Amino acid sequence: MKKIIFIPGLLGNEALWQPLLHEFKNNYDIQILNVSTCEDIGKFAQQYSLTIQQDVILIGFSMGAWIALSMYFGMAKYCNKLILISSAPGHLKHSTKELFSGYIQQITQGEFETFINKDYEVDVSPENKTNPHLKRQLCAMMRKEGPQVAIKQLKALMHCENQFNRLNEVSCPTLLIRGEKDKNINIQRQALMLAEIPKAEIRIIPNSAHYVPLENPEILASVMENWLEGS
Numbered sequence: 465m466k467k468i469i470f471i472p473g474l475l476g477n478e479a480l481w482q483p484l485l486h487e488f489k490n491n492y493d494i495q496i497l498n499v500s501t502c503e504d505i506g507k508f509a510q511q512y513s514l515t516i517q518q519d520v521i522l523i524g525f526s527m528g529a530w531i532a533l534s535m536y537f538g539m540a541k542y543c544n545k546l547i548l549i550s551s552a553p554g555h556l557k558h559s560t561k562e563l564f565s566g567y568i569q570q571i572t573q574g575e576f577e578t579f580i581n582k583d584y585e586v587d588v589s590p591e592n593k594t595n596p597h598l599k600r601q602l603c604a605m606m607r608k609e610g611p612q613v614a615i616k617q618l619k620a621l622m623h624c625e626n627q628f629n630r631l632n633e634v635s636c637p638t639l640l641i642r643g644e645k646d647k648n649i650n651i652q653r654q655a656l657m658l659a660e661i662p663k664a665e666i667r668i669i670p671n672s673a674h675y676v677p678l679e680n681p682e683i684l685a686s687v688m689e690n691w692l693e694g695s
Contacts, residue, residue: 473526
């Protein structure tokens with residue numbers, strides 16, 4: 465049975481992938497990486513790369529895509545396929561670093577609830593914002609991880625030294641996915657990745673913004689399954 469490693473992003477855990485798992489668990493050996501201890505993306509990725517001694521499929525969401533791509537360069541011979549969701553790993557713009565710095569200050573001042581509520585407003589598509597179940601689900605996941613994990617992970621993103629300049633060396637089939645209404649993703653960077661990774665493809669998921677796995681899990685699962693079976 466093929467193995468999939470799901471890698472969540474900032475303040476993410478197994479809850480992010482739960483809506484997808486019933487689609488995959490019968491056909492794949494599933495592992496969900498715990499990223500709550502990640503304070504250095506390069507070192508974290510290297511640590512886990514060294515434990516992998518079998519063929520795997522890496523699926524990373526947001527910050528998890530940074531980790532997945534970093535892991536790839538440490539275990540390329542074992543990585544059969546790569547899926548990067550809601551992310552374009554690479555150099556952070558100065559404005560993005562300033563934004564993250566502001567988030568850290570806000571959380572440090574005890575305004576974690578303000579942070580997660582704003583994240584919901586910004587990163588969920590307009591048609592999904594009024595879904596009370598989605599809001600409970602997403603905010604509960606973030607609260608479970610907590611403010612200290614948020615600060616640690618934001619700093620990890622800000623200080624990531626890997627600029628992912630060796631994209632032409634990614635030899636496995638790679639799928640880039642983004643939500644149709646994701647305002648935060650660096651589309652220019654994603655276009656560059658699509659051009660430089662030899663076997664890269666892209667899919668746009670409708671009726672979703674950043675949190676594609678929670679906003680439109682059925683379509684996402686279908687897109688990923690079809691690609692995994694056909695690529």
